[in-house]
Amino acid sequence: MISSLDIQIEKNNQSRLQNIDFSNLSFGGVFTDHQARIAFVDGEWKTPEIMPYGPIEMLPGAKILHYGQGVFEGMKAFRYQDGKINIFRADKHHARFVRSCERMNIPGIPFELFLETLKSLINLDREWVPKEKFKSLYIRPFIFAIDGSLGMSTSLNYHFMIICSPVGNYYSEGIKPVKLTTMPEYVRAVPGGVGEAKVPGNYAATLKPGAEANKAGYTQILWLDAIERKYVEEVGTMNIFFYMNDTLVTAPLKGTILPGVTRMSVIELAKAKNIPVEERPISIDEVLEAAETGALKEVFGSGTAAVVSPVGLIHHKGKTVTLDQEKMGPLAQEFYDTITAIHHGEEEDPDNWCTLV
Numbered sequence: 001m002i003s004s005l006d007i008q009i010e011k012n013n014q015s016r017l018q019n020i021d022f023s024n025l026s027f028g029g030v031f032t033d034h035q036a037r038i039a040f041v042d043g044e045w046k047t048p049e050i051m052p053y054g055p056i057e058m059l060p061g062a063k064i065l066h067y068g069q070g071v072f073e074g075m076k077a078f079r080y081q082d083g084k085i086n087i088f089r090a091d092k093h094h095a096r097f098v099r100s101c102e103r104m105n106i107p108g109i110p111f112e113l114f115l116e117t118l119k120s121l122i123n124l125d126r127e128w129v130p131k132e133k134f135k136s137l138y139i140r141p142f143i144f145a146i147d148g149s150l151g152m153s154t155s156l157n158y159h160f161m162i163i164c165s166p167v168g169n170y171y172s173e174g175i176k177p178v179k180l181t182t183m184p185e186y187v188r189a190v191p192g193g194v195g196e197a198k199v200p201g202n203y204a205a206t207l208k209p210g211a212e213a214n215k216a217g218y219t220q221i222l223w224l225d226a227i228e229r230k231y232v233e234e235v236g237t238m239n240i241f242f243y244m245n246d247t248l249v250t251a252p253l254k255g256t257i258l259p260g261v262t263r264m265s266v267i268e269l270a271k272a273k274n275i276p277v278e279e280r281p282i283s284i285d286e287v288l289e290a291a292e293t294g295a296l297k298e299v300f301g302s303g304t305a306a307v308v309s310p311v312g313l314i315h316h317k318g319k320t321v322t323l324d325q326e327k328m329g330p331l332a333q334e335f336y337d338t339i340t341a342i343h344h345g346e347e348e349d350p351d352n353w354c355t356l357v
C-alpha cells in the first residue's frame, strides 16, 4: 500500500488562487495550482508525483493520440461548513474507472493509490475548493497510452493523471429544464461496444449530432438504442429517469449506457424512500404515450455536473411533448435537495458515500 509519505511533491511557488473570480466560474475553465501524475512503466505503478499544473510532454507517436487508448472519470469534492472536504463516492468512481480501463486493455489503478494521490492533491489545493454551497471542486482523473509507436497494439506504458477545477453552481442562473430530441439517424453505443466505458471517443462521436440538435433548438440528444432505435438509453452526460404511474423507470445497465454514480445514488435514495424503481427497457413510444395520458409526472436527468436536471420537452419524429418548463418536479427536487445536503455534510452520510480530507 502506498501511503501519502510515498508521494513526491513539488509545490507551485506562486499560487494563482488570488486571480480567480469564484463568483464567475465556467465549467472546467480554470485549474488548481497542482496536478498529479503516476506513471505505469515496465509493468508497475511508479511513485506518484504532484507538481505545478502545466503542460505535459508526450511523444507525437503516443498511442492515445492515434488510437484513443485512454479513459477518464468525472467526480466532485465539496466543502462542509466546518472546512472538511468531502470527496463524493470516491470508491464508486474508482470502480467505474477501473472497469473502463479493463475494456480498453489498460491496467487498473489500485484504489489505495488512486485515493491517496487524490487526497494529497486536494489537501495541497484545498483553498481552491469553493466555500459556498452548490459550488464544488470538479475532479478529472484520466489515463492515457504513452508508447510512441504506431503499431496498432496495446501500449505497455501509461500516464495516470488528476487535474481539478473549481466549478460554480450549475443552477446559478435558475433552473432551466432541458429540451431533448431523439436523433434516430445516429447512435451512441452498440451492445458489445464501449458505451458503458468512460472513454474519449464516446464523447467525440456525439459532437456533430449534438451540434445539429443545438441548431434545431434542442439542448441535448435523447439517445435511443442502436438496434431497434426505439428504447431510450441516456442523454449527453446524464442518465435519464421517468416518473410514471408512481414508479421511477430508467434504462437498464446492459452495456450501452454509462453506469452513472448519480443514477446509482438516485436509485438507492428512491428505494430508501419506498419509491418503486424499475430498471428496464423503456420505449420512446411508451414515454410519449404516458405523457399524453398524464401518467408521466416527471422526467429528469442525473449526473455529476447538475446532480439532477429537469427535462422540459421531448421531441421525437415530429412529435413533441412538453413537461414543466419552469422548474424541477417535486420528486426531482427531493433528490436534488437530499444529494446536495449529503455533499455538504448537512445530511447524514447514507453509507460511506463521503470520503473526508
Ligand SMILES: Cc1ncc(COP(=O)(O)O)c(C=O)c1O
Residues within 6 Å of the ligand: 074, 234, 235, 236, 237, 238, 239, 257, 258, 259, 260, 261, 262, 263, 302, 303, 304, 305
Ligand atoms: C454519457 C454519460 N452518461 C451518464 C453520466 C452520469 O454519470 P455520473 O452520475 O457518474 O456523473 C455521464 C457523466 O459522467 C456521462 O458522461
